[in-house]
Amino acid sequence: MKIYSYKDLSKQEIESICLRQLEDDATIQDRVKGIVDAVKTDGDKALFSFAKQFDQVELTQLFIGKKEIEEIAASIPAAAKAAIDTAYQNIRTFHAAQANKEEKIETMPGVTCWREARAIDRVGLYIPGGSAVLPSTFLMLGIPAILAGCKEIVVCSPPQKDGKTNCYLAYCALKLGIEKIYLVGGAQAVAAMAYGTESVPKVYKIFGPGNRYVTQAKQLIQSTTMTAIDMPAGPSEVLVLTDETANPSYVASDLLAQAEHGADSQTILVSTSNEIITKTLEQVEIQLKELPRKDVTALAIANSYAVLVKDLEQGMEFSNTYAPEHLILSTDHFEPLIPLIANAGSVFLGNLTPESAGDYASGTNHTLPTSGFAKAYSGVSLDSFVKKITFQHISPKGLENIGNTVEVLAEAEGLRAHRNAVSIRLKDIV
Numbered sequence: 001m002k003i004y005s006y007k008d009l010s011k012q013e014i015e016s017i018c019l020r021q022l023e024d025d026a027t028i029q030d031r032v033k034g035i036v037d038a039v040k041t042d043g044d045k046a047l048f049s050f051a052k053q054f055d056q057v058e059l060t061q062l063f064i065g066k067k068e069i070e071e072i073a074a075s076i077p078a079a080a081k082a083a084i085d086t087a088y089q090n091i092r093t094f095h096a097a098q099a100n101k102e103e104k105i106e107t108m109p110g111v112t113c114w115r116e117a118r119a120i121d122r123v124g125l126y127i128p129g130g131s132a133v134l135p136s137t138f139l140m141l142g143i144p145a146i147l148a149g150c151k152e153i154v155v156c157s158p159p160q161k162d163g164k165t166n167c168y169l170a171y172c173a174l175k176l177g178i179e180k181i182y183l184v185g186g187a188q189a190v191a192a193m194a195y196g197t198e199s200v201p202k203v204y205k206i207f208g209p210g211n212r213y214v215t216q217a218k219q220l221i222q223s224t225t226m227t228a229i230d231m232p233a234g235p236s237e238v239l240v241l242t243d244e245t246a247n248p249s250y251v252a253s254d255l256l257a258q259a260e261h262g263a264d265s266q267t268i269l270v271s272t273s274n275e276i277i278t279k280t281l282e283q284v285e286i287q288l289k290e291l292p293r294k295d296v297t298a299l300a301i302a303n304s305y306a307v308l309v310k311d312l313e314q315g316m317e318f319s320n321t322y323a324p325e326h327l328i329l330s331t332d333h334f335e336p337l338i339p340l341i342a343n344a345g346s347v348f349l350g351n352l353t354p355e356s357a358g359d360y361a362s363g364t365n366h367t368l369p370t371s372g373f374a375k376a377y378s379g380v381s382l383d384s385f386v387k388k389i390t391f392q393h394i395s396p397k398g399l400e401n402i403g404n405t406v407e408v409l410a411e412a413e414g415l416r417a418h419r420n421a422v423s424i425r426l427k428d429i430v
């Protein structure tokens with residue numbers, strides 16, 4: 001892992017080490033376009049053939065229904081069932097608290113404005129199932145979708161080798177009251193949900209992480225159909241800010257947890273202490289050896305770096321420029337840093353708060369902006385599954401109060417019909 005000293009870096013160098021490699025692979029783009037077009041024209045037929053080609057399974061049906069979900073879910077080990085129950089409860093509690101009813105505001109006497117949330121009727125959730133099957137993602141997307149009141153929740157996840165889904169996903173579906181899982185993965189799943197096929201319903205917004213094909217497909221359908229997406233996605237990342245109060249073994253474990261997601265994951269260590277950097281890197285080497293995914297993890301660590309800063313404030317300055325998906329403040333002195341955080345997806349405070357807690361069970365959502373998008377995007381929340389509609393009502397008194405302002409502005413814009421829409425009413429009340 002490369003080590004930089006902040007004081008020796010120019011502004012340009014800082015910006016350049018904060019840059020993520022944005023995916024612009026023409027081969028992937030072409031392949032994804034081919035897949036999306038095939039699903040658009042051939043529907044289910046294309047999905048069956050892609051299942052054979054990419055998942056090596058010969059499906060007879062593109063989904064599993066309630067009965068099968070119940071049967072598969074029954075084989076979940078007791079400990080996993082209990083863990084999912086606890087995570088479910090915490091995620092539900094945290095997201096339920098996001099449903100705030102907004103006040104009606106009288107902007108002028110007789111002019112009342114307000115906003116109400118309405119669920120997006122049909123949403124699509126993509127649950128990855130390639131190198132890792134992620135039931136946690138099912139909970140992170142399914143719970144807010146249900147709480148928001150989405151009427152149709154379409155779930156796509158690649159089929160396992162047996163042409164089914166695994167017991168963890170089946171149990172999540174059962175808990176969420178979702179009665180079908182479509183056995184469709186990759187770019188073809190995104191296309192199916194964007195265009196609709198004989199089996200897979202078309203949705204208005206697609207959520208969920210995925211590999212480069214899934215990400216590319218989401219971007220493509222966003223620009224070619226009326227389908228919205230949760231956010232642009234890139235490889236997962238963490239920035240850990242530390243001082244001498246950090247525990248190097250804990251910090252190393254957090255860096256490795258992020259690194260094991262994939263070779264392109266980024267793990268950034270920022271510290272006020274040279275000693276913490278050295279000890280953490282030693283710990284990374286020691287802990288890495290024991291990991292089952294050590295090959296991929298080592299590649300991600302090799303692509304990562306450490307930055308030595310003069311104090312925690314300077315570390316925050318760097319973090320705000322980097323805008324990490326996950327920011328861990330591994331210091332006892334995190335409190336005064338909170339107001340300084342400008343750009344981050346989700347923040348983990350203190351030495352006993354591992355990112356893994358948020359990945360699975362504390363309650364916050366793990367679908368977060370990566371690649372610097374934390375400068376402008378929020379993570380998934382209840383809000384992601386609703387539209388906010390504004391309302392207004394004007395009383396006779398209100399029209400008297402606001403009428404002239406609208407008339408003058410309409411005239412200034414040369415829009416006589418706009419002015420008339422007020423004048424014609426004002427005439428009747430004064």
Ligand code: HSO
Binds near residue numbers: 134137359367
């Ligand atoms: N860290 C990932 C989420 C995840 N981790 C799922 C484990 N399972 C992106 O925030």
Ligand code: ZN
Binds near residue numbers: 258261
């Ligand atoms: Zn994770």
